[in-house]
Amino acid sequence: MEEASDALQLTTPLQDLHLPGLERKSLNALENLAIKTVGDLISHFPRRYEDRTRFDGFPNQPGSENVCLRGTVTDTSTRFAGRRRFFEMRVEDLDAALTAVITCRWFNMPFMSRVFAADQVVVLYGKPKLSGRRLVMDHPEYEIIDDDFGDELSSPHVERITPIYPLSSGISQLVLRASVFQILELLFDETLTDRLPQSTVQGWCRARAIRTAHFPDNMEELKAARRYLALEEFTALQLKVLKQRRDYEGRGGKVHCGSGDLLEKFLQALPFEATGAQQRSIAEIRADLASGSPMNRLLQGDVGSGKTLVAVAAMLLVVEDGYQAALMAPTQILAEQHYLVLQQWLEPLGIRVGLRTAARKEDGFLPLMSGGGEAQILIGTHALISNQSELTNLGLAVIDEQHKFGVAQRGKLIQQGEMPDVLVMTATPIPRTLTLTVYGDLDVSVVDEMPAGRGSIVTGVRDLKKTREAADFVREHLEKGRQVYIVYPLIEESDKLKSLAATVEFEKWEKCFKGFRCGLLHGRLSGEEKKQIMGDFRSGEIQVLISTTVIEVGVDVPNANMMLVFNAERFGLAQLHQLRGRIGRGKHKSYCILMVDLKKAKESADKLKVLEETRDGFRIAEEDLKLRGPGEVLGTAQSGLPDLKMGDLVTDVDLVREARELAGKILENDPKLKNPQNRQLIEMMNRSSEEPPTQLT
Numbered sequence: 001m002e003e004a005s006d007a008l009q010l011t012t013p014l015q016d017l018h019l020p021g022l023e024r025k026s027l028n029a030l031e032n033l034a035i036k037t038v039g040d041l042i043s044h045f046p047r048r049y050e051d052r053t054r055f056d057g058f059p060n061q062p063g064s065e066n067v068c069l070r071g072t073v074t075d076t077s078t079r080f081a082g083r084r085r086f087f088e089m090r091v092e093d094l095d096a097a098l099t100a101v102i103t104c105r106w107f108n109m110p111f112m113s114r115v116f117a118a119d120q121v122v123v124l125y126g127k128p129k130l131s132g133r134r135l136v137m138d139h140p141e142y143e144i145i146d147d148d149f150g151d152e153l154s155s156p157h158v159e160r161i162t163p164i165y166p167l168s169s170g171i172s173q174l175v176l177r178a179s180v181f182q183i184l185e186l187l188f189d190e191t192l193t194d195r196l197p198q199s200t201v202q203g204w205c206r207a208r209a210i211r212t213a214h215f216p217d218n219m220e221e222l223k224a225a226r227r228y229l230a231l232e233e234f235t236a237l238q239l240k241v242l243k244q245r246r247d248y249e250g251r252g253g254k255v256h257c258g259s260g261d262l263l264e265k266f267l268q269a270l271p272f273e274a275t276g277a278q279q280r281s282i283a284e285i286r287a288d289l290a291s292g293s294p295m296n297r298l299l300q301g302d303v304g305s306g307k308t309l310v311a312v313a314a315m316l317l318v319v320e321d322g323y324q325a326a327l328m329a330p331t332q333i334l335a336e337q338h339y340l341v342l343q344q345w346l347e348p349l350g351i352r353v354g355l356r357t358a359a360r361k362e363d364g365f366l367p368l369m370s371g372g373g374e375a376q377i378l379i380g381t382h383a384l385i386s387n388q389s390e391l392t393n394l395g396l397a398v399i400d401e402q403h404k405f406g407v408a409q410r411g412k413l414i415q416q417g418e419m420p421d422v423l424v425m426t427a428t429p430i431p432r433t434l435t436l437t438v439y440g441d442l443d444v445s446v447v448d449e450m451p452a453g454r455g456s457i458v459t460g461v462r463d464l465k466k467t468r469e470a471a472d473f474v475r476e477h478l479e480k481g482r483q484v485y486i487v488y489p490l491i492e493e494s495d496k497l498k499s500l501a502a503t504v505e506f507e508k509w510e511k512c513f514k515g516f517r518c519g520l521l522h523g524r525l526s527g528e529e530k531k532q533i534m535g536d537f538r539s540g541e542i543q544v545l546i547s548t549t550v551i552e553v554g555v556d557v558p559n560a561n562m563m564l565v566f567n568a569e570r571f572g573l574a575q576l577h578q579l580r581g582r583i584g585r586g587k588h589k590s591y592c593i594l595m596v597d598l599k600k601a602k603e604s605a606d607k608l609k610v611l612e613e614t615r616d617g618f619r620i621a622e623e624d625l626k627l628r629g630p631g632e633v634l635g636t637a638q639s640g641l642p643d644l645k646m647g648d649l650v651t652d653v654d655l656v657r658e659a660r661e662l663a664g665k666i667l668e669n670d671p672k673l674k675n676p677q678n679r680q681l682i683e684m685m686n687r688s689s690e691e692p693p694t695q696l697t
Helices: 002-007 024-032 038-042 110-114 173-186 206-214 219-249 261-269 276-291 307-320 332-349 407-414 432-436 464-479 502-512 527-539 573-580 602-607 609-613 617-634 653-669 676-686
Strands: 048-051 067-081 084-093 100-107 121-126 129-131 134-138 141-144 161-164 296-301 324-328 353-356 377-380 394-400 421-426 443-447 457-463 483-487 518-521 544-547 560-566 590-596
Touching: 024 173, 038 173, 048 219, 067 100, 067 110, 084 110, 100 121, 121 134, 141 173, 161 173, 173 206, 206 219, 219 296, 219 653, 219 676, 261 307, 261 332, 276 296, 276 307, 276 421, 276 443, 296 307, 307 324, 307 332, 307 394, 307 421, 307 443, 324 332, 332 353, 332 377, 332 527, 432 653, 457 464, 457 609, 464 483, 464 560, 464 590, 502 518, 502 544, 518 527, 560 573, 573 590, 573 609, 573 617, 602 609, 609 617
Parallel strands: 100 134, 296 421, 296 443, 324 377, 324 394, 353 377, 394 421, 457 590, 483 544, 483 560, 518 544, 560 590
Antiparallel strands: 048 161, 067 084, 067 121, 084 100, 121 141, 129 134
């Protein structure tokens, strides 16, 4: 290994090193984690750490927190509880003045009997609980300390802050930790080239940060090392975002803004006054349209805040200047809802509004028109990007619920015009870190004020056992002439998911609400069937709509003031907030009841309490981000989220801002990114596997 150290590089394959413990089985396990080279291995950071400078004392009572224990195996056995077989191991703290014991159990894992033997020294990590009169740990994490490597390699494992790594079947913590330790001992600092300017983080360099991230001397050093490496990741991401923004703006554009007379007529004809937030957003968009540089703006606002009005204002400014505008929505229901609203608003102004969805293929797939001639504003689903599209003079592309579209779909719509301006909208409030990162190449307008005249919404979490009481409450409102949504997570019953299903429950509700008409709506219905059902619900012919989340966006029925969501624990907080936004659109007080199986999902039900406390979509989005992570909140396939190993998009808001400033300075000093000093950072920037969602080229 001494000779190998001279040639050890980040690109060196692990199989060439012949390290103790890295046999073929271990190498295969590492390949399953995408770890093949020295560089891959030292970039595989721990998921947590154990302070093995001291171990917790063996507990004498159950606890709510995990503990880390060191002890000796004194007995092992295989036992049965009814037909259930489990492996059991007795561990004692032999160094204690009085005998301290804990029992570890693994259910349905008979092979564990081949893992442990008496007199082994083990480290355990888990939560102690009471079983009868005994303290037990079920399925704890474990390590056997008396390994085969010899005393010279024991230092990575005990009597220090010890890293615990993500694993794949076929390799142990002991082998992986020892391998990382040896490689870091052999690597020269010069091999770990700095990616950040040295003036950025005084006293730290990449080599020190990586070594500390794996084997810290104390928790303060670990915090500083993590901060350095997270700043490195965020800077590469911000560099990519800012470069995209600069490249897009550098393509040049056209002025797509009329005098505003048409917009003024529209606003004056409305039976209500635009809110201050709407007026502010319209002014920001108007300035963009008149600038001659391509607009690339995100319009975000809570459910029911009036983003559609702002989008219509933008489209009127473009139409008045002789261009077309297109609005692309993710579902037929939402597209048709927009069409009906715009038709009502704009026909009196002489504006021709068209609708194109996959379900409308009559007349050679021409759009449905509200008047003769070519559409000035064309609304549709992904069908807008078909080859037969009539968008020959596109000046503005509006994309609603934009995170539900893929990058290619958005790009195809935008490419139908000659550098059209772009407005993307979302009713899912985006947490600050995601606005700065994933959407960092857009200007942002926020509609943070609700229109007047909206009724209040009372939200409550209730046990499924209370379904009869909830139904009685709903019937009271039906008898007063109101309407109700009843939402389920599934269309049909599933053997894998133990949740209620809309098609199964529909007949039960028909019997329950005899005398009121029920409708069934889900994603497998044809476009015409959906249109018919939604039309009947809007007109009041259907009083009870049993549905899946197909109603999540685009359904506006002011008379509907009740919503029951079954198995609410299966939805994200932001999605439930979106669903709840279907009610509270009229003057009546509204009620959203989240039905949960409290016996099976008590912890999940507790997380829903935030919906009882607030209607603030931004607070709910932050909580959702903490619970589910950015990939689930945005949809990883659509979001273009980077593979962050040390940065945390939930908590690192200040660090993201610092990275943005740093990336801006780098671009200012090296506009073409040709400086060799930035090579490592540029390579890191280019390794993103997904294009961010706002990449428009």
